[in-house]
Amino acid sequence: MEISSGITASLAGRYASALYELANEQGLVAAVEGDLERLADALRESADFAALIRNPQVAREDAARAIAAVGQVLGVSPLTANFLGVIAGNRRLSALPDVARAYAAIAAAARNEVTAHVTSAHPLDDGQIAALSEKLAARAGKSIKLKTAVDPEILGGLVVKIGSQMIDSSIRTRLNSLAQAMKG
Structure with a gap:
């Protein structure tokens, strides 16, 4: 599937594109989209959660544990949970809101x-x-x-x-x- 190069040119777009491809292979596009929407909602509603993902002083392990706990509370799919672990390990949690928007755009484009x-x-x-x-x-x-x-x-x-x-x-x-x- 050809995805708009404008969406995938950014770091968040590349993460979203990779996640979309995995979700598409596993038939989980809608589930992952729902997971990311819930995470984006949680970021808007919780100043503490938003501060956590933007704080560069939080150790990778601590960030990974915290995001795993949030994912568990929100009931995200195993694919989304693994993805969150990857971006936490890469110290890219601050890109999560942009990844969620880019993923939604990619999924919407695929559905026309x-x-x-x-x-x-x-x-x-x-x-x-x-x-x-x-x-x-x-x-x-x-x-x-x-x-x-x-x-x-x-x-x-x-x-x-x-x-x-x-x-x-x-x-x-x-x-x-x-x-x-x-x-x-």
């Missing part, structure tokens, strides 16, 4: 999928999510993975971001545009 970040003023129900996903898939020509967020400050409408493209149909933006037009 793009992620759409959708912000609405109120939570969307399942029917709205399905309809939006269908429309965005038709527009993008790829399958869509929706990540939704709620921001009451947009007042209504939606803000959709797919890659570098943004579609802002929020009432807040429309009101701001109207206010600018009225200023002359």
Whole structure:
């Protein structure tokens, strides 16, 4: 499989690419992707965990034990646990967030999928999510993975971001545009 050279050019991209190839051979792409998402979530939620992976003064053995314990608590697959041991041993734990992002990008590209970040003023129900996903898939020509967020400050409408493209149909933006037009 040809993987975008932009993704794999970085250190994190090379690690992610190697992990993806192993996961693909073992039929564990989705499991490893879920493991990496849980690890990324844990890094965002725990300042101590984030500090641990960035601290160069932590000995390799201590870092390996700590990351193994975190992996066990999160219930990661044996392949992901082995991978975490390798990057801890290579003193590359600080690259973990970038590896998780690169792995997700590689896996999405392999599935011909793009992620759409959708912000609405109120939570969307399942029917709205399905309809939006269908429309965005038709527009993008790829399958869509929706990540939704709620921001009451947009007042209504939606803000959709797919890659570098943004579609802002929020009432807040429309009101701001109207206010600018009225200023002359």
